[in-house]
Amino acid sequence: xxxxxxxGLFSSDIRSLEDKVKQRLAEAKGxxxxxxxxxxxxxxxxEVNLLRGQAKNDKMDLQFDDHSVKEPxxxxxxxxxxxxxxEKIDRxxxxxxxxxDKTASSKWINWEIEESLKRGKGRxxxxxxxxxxxxxxxxxxxxxxxxxxxxxxxxxxxGAAAQAA
Amino acid sequence: xxxxxxxRTIDAMCSEIKAQGGSALDWRxxxxxxxxxEAAICIFGSQMQFEMAVATADRLRDRGLLFSKQLAGLxxxxxxxxxxxxxxxxxxxxxxxxxTVMPRFRNRLASLLATTVTExxxxxxxxxxxLFSADSSKNARKQLMLNVWGFGPKQASLFLRRIGYxxxxxxxxxxxxxxxxLTRGIRIAPSRLxxxxxxxxxEDTFREIASRFGHSLGCVDLATWLTxxxxxxxxxx
Numbered sequence: 001x002x003x004x005x006x007x008g009l010f011s012s013d014i015r016s017l018e019d020k021v022k023q024r025l026a027e028a029k030g031x032x033x034x035x036x037x038x039x040x041x042x043x044x045x046x047e048v049n050l051l052r053g054q055a056k057n058d059k060m061d062l063q064f065d066d067h068s069v070k071e072p073x074x075x076x077x078x079x080x081x082x083x084x085x086x087e088k089i090d091r092x093x094x095x096x097x098x099x100x101d102k103t104a105s106s107k108w109i110n111w112e113i114e115e116s117l118k119r120g121k122g123r124x125x126x127x128x129x130x131x132x133x134x135x136x137x138x139x140x141x142x143x144x145x146x147x148x149x150x151x152x153x154x155x156x157x158x159g160a161a162a163q164a165a
Numbered sequence: 166x167x168x169x170x171x172x173r174t175i176d177a178m179c180s181e182i183k184a185q186g187g188s189a190l191d192w193r194x195x196x197x198x199x200x201x202x203e204a205a206i207c208i209f210g211s212q213m214q215f216e217m218a219v220a221t222a223d224r225l226r227d228r229g230l231l232f233s234k235q236l237a238g239l240x241x242x243x244x245x246x247x248x249x250x251x252x253x254x255x256x257x258x259x260x261x262x263x264x265t266v267m268p269r270f271r272n273r274l275a276s277l278l279a280t281t282v283t284e285x286x287x288x289x290x291x292x293x294x295x296l297f298s299a300d301s302s303k304n305a306r307k308q309l310m311l312n313v314w315g316f317g318p319k320q321a322s323l324f325l326r327r328i329g330y331x332x333x334x335x336x337x338x339x340x341x342x343x344x345x346x347l348t349r350g351i352r353i354a355p356s357r358l359x360x361x362x363x364x365x366x367x368e369d370t371f372r373e374i375a376s377r378f379g380h381s382l383g384c385v386d387l388a389t390w391l392t393x394x395x396x397x398x399x400x401x402x
Contacts, residue, residue: 013185014215014391015257017178017181017182017185017391018391018394018395020177020178020181021174021178021391021392021394021395021396022395022399024173024174024177024178025170025174025392025395025396025399025401028170028173028174
């Protein structure tokens with residue numbers, strides 16, 4: 001059974017309606033873009049930039065507005081850094097933790113997770129969306145991607161949280 | 166792209182389709198030749214892209230091969246149809262450019278159309294008479310499947326929709342099946358839908374979905390076809 005259909009429409013109607021579908025899909029895709037704060041260890045910056053690049057590719061089913069720190073803050077003043085990070089977290093609905101073997105030893109990630117949970121205020125509170133990329137030794141590109149959801153205190157079921165996000 | 170966006174787009178397209186309702190055909194006003202032309206599009210549409218099916222039917226009509234009275238007395242209509250299908254066709258492509266394409270499965274399609282014409286008109290039947298004698302859209306679909314070679318449930322439903330006979334039958338083509346998989350996780354092998362009982366079962370599921378949109382089954386079905394077709398073409402899915 002093939003794909004030819006066309007309902008009761010003439011070819012010219014179909015073309016005009018398809019243009020409208022195209023426009024609506026493009027608009028809808030823009031509407032659902034999440035504001036995301038990415039928490040990551042500074043040594044993983046290159047990989048995170050790769051992820052950011054993928055989100056800008058229209059052909060990829062990955063889209064978000066990145067509000068996280070683009071470069072490590074050039075400061076030794078912890079209060080200044082925290083204040084700036086908090087501003088960014090406040091702008092976002094989701095905190096995405098980029099998990100690698102360096103995450104556990106990171107100085108800032110734990111604090112950023114705690115702060116994200118604290119500032120969730122019931123919107124997406126307690127939801128961390130962690131993406132673990134396994135690097136392939138042979139070509140250096142992530143081949144397998146696993147998504148895991150961590151729920152903090154007061155977190156909602158995954159489905160509900162994803163919708164709320 | 167998630168199901169929510171697809172559903173939102175389908176909903177919007179239902180309104181667009183309703184606004185274009187004036188262009189639908191009225192089967193009572195169609196001549197037998199016009200019905201035969203529509204039937205040819207539906208027979209061809211099961212094996213090729215819609216635009217290609219229309220171009221193929223246009224070619225046959227231009228050569229006088231879709232005139233019912235003429236065909237009924239034509240002993241060698243199949244070779245003539247095959248000859249018409251054996252030359253390349255100009256078809257509008259995805260971006261509006263004109264492509265030259267050779268129709269596929271032309272032997273089979275020529276045979277299906279020629280057999281339909283010979284059997285139906287040879288016995289003094291017609292599509293018009295068949296439709297007037299049917300007491301419901303489901304019955305009309307059954308009768309079409311019995312009398313038109315190449316018509317399964319999908320093609321018969323499509324024909325009835327195209328000629329404006331009814332809007333309560335679903336055209337479960339590959340795009341609609343992909344939609345059911347995306348939104349309901351239902352995976353159906355298209356070959357299974359050749360059986361009317363299986364087709365009607367899936368159609369009932371789709372009818373329930375259509376009712377949530379608040380539009381007729383035919384309208385939602387068409388909006389789904391348009392949306393999924395574009396979403397796949399634009400690589401959103």
